[in-house]
Amino acid sequence: MTDTVLAPRPVEDSRVEMTQIVLPGDTNAHGTAFGGQVMAWMDICGAIAAQRHCRRAVVTAAVDELEFVEPIKKGMVVVLRAQVNMTWRSSMEVGVRVESENPTTGERRHALTAYLTFVAKGEDDRPVAVPPVVATAPADVQRQGDAVARRQARLDLRAARARRGEPVQG
Numbered sequence: 001m002t003d004t005v006l007a008p009r010p011v012e013d014s015r016v017e018m019t020q021i022v023l024p025g026d027t028n029a030h031g032t033a034f035g036g037q038v039m040a041w042m043d044i045c046g047a048i049a050a051q052r053h054c055r056r057a058v059v060t061a062a063v064d065e066l067e068f069v070e071p072i073k074k075g076m077v078v079v080l081r082a083q084v085n086m087t088w089r090s091s092m093e094v095g096v097r098v099e100s101e102n103p104t105t106g107e108r109r110h111a112l113t114a115y116l117t118f119v120a121k122g123e124d125d126r127p128v129a130v131p132p133v134v135a136t137a138p139a140d141v142q143r144q145g146d147a148v149a150r151r152q153a154r155l156d157l158r159a160a161r162a163r164r165g166e167p168v169q170g
Ligand SMILES: CC(C)(COP(=O)(O)OP(=O)(O)OC[C@H]1O[C@@H](n2cnc3c(N)ncnc32)[C@H](O)[C@@H]1OP(=O)(O)O)[C@@H](O)C(=O)NCCC(=O)NCCS
Pocket: 058, 059, 060, 061, 062, 087, 088, 089, 090, 091, 092, 117, 119, 127, 154, 158, 169, 170
């Protein structure tokens, strides 16, 4: 691993904006976006942000709780925005915000936000170190602090599952 590869990188370099349109094949029986499809789009958008940050292959290690705030109707534009909030050794927390955009009025509404953890893998398929992410804008600094608290909650959950004898990764 060279110093260049692990040089700190700004949050901005990881940002991704992705748009989709909810076609009939993307809907559920209620005529609104199928949640699994939205989750797939979020996973792709988040993975691109993680890859942009570390320029490595990444895998999704975990997805925090998902709460669909409101349905996205057929024909709406779905705007997904992702960025790396925080990095540790090989893992990165990526925040993905999803909005629905009315194609005729342009009105945007928040549909959901989720936090995904991606792990960078080296050519040997093992987790590999990623560059630290640098936040400067106050909102990004806030996200970084929140990400630290969320990671602790994830680790606590894993430890509790291990104590109960439930399967955990690793
Ligand atoms: C995620 C995975 C790479 C972790 O590998 P591992 O051999 O357990 O590696 P480690 O225990 O060394 O953990 C590596 C990193 O992953 C993090 N990690 C592992 N499981 C995690 C979880 N459930 N939530 C958050 N982070 C997790 C660790 O905290 C560690 O982070 P760090 O290096 O920044 O400290 C491995 O379990 C895996 O490949 N899982 C399947 C991924 C997959 O198939 N995803 C869907 C398709 S992309």
